Amino acid sequence: MPNKEENPRKKNKPKLYTERKLPQRRCTGCGESKDKRDLIRVVRIPVKEGEPHVLEIDRRGKKSGRGAYICPEAACLAKAIKTRRLERSLAVPVTPEIVAELERQIGETSDQ
Numbered sequence: 001m002p003n004k005e006e007n008p009r010k011k012n013k014p015k016l017y018t019e020r021k022l023p024q025r026r027c028t029g030c031g032e033s034k035d036k037r038d039l040i041r042v043v044r045i046p047v048k049e050g051e052p053h054v055l056e057i058d059r060r061g062k063k064s065g066r067g068a069y070i071c072p073e074a075a076c077l078a079k080a081i082k083t084r085r086l087e088r089s090l091a092v093p094v095t096p097e098i099v100a101e102l103e104r105q106i107g108e109t110s111d112q
């Protein structure tokens with residue numbers, strides 16, 4: 001006589017409410033939605049009319065302004081630039097300085 005009951009349905013019980021809900025953002029490279037904190041945010045800092053636009057990389061996702069997101073992947077960065085989705089999301093051209101800074105940060109992230 002078995003003293004341990006097995007419930008086969010227990011295994012298939014869906015995992016509900018165990019994961020914290022995090023804001024999802026879409027990568028401008030691969031187009032996948034991911035946790036905001038897993039993506040690099042590029043933000044267009046608001047400037048006065050007539051002034052040149054300012055782009056910044058915002059790792060904390062706290063700065064205000066128009067933002068675009070990208071996975072910390074060299075392939076996603078290349079794709080976002082090639083397809084111009086990054087600059088379309090920001091509505092301004094992406095400067096080579098920002099691209100270089102993104103490349104540097106992506107390099108740091110993948111070293112971790």
Ligand SMILES: [Zn+2]
Pocket residue numbers: 027028029030031032070071073076
């Ligand atoms: Zn991506």
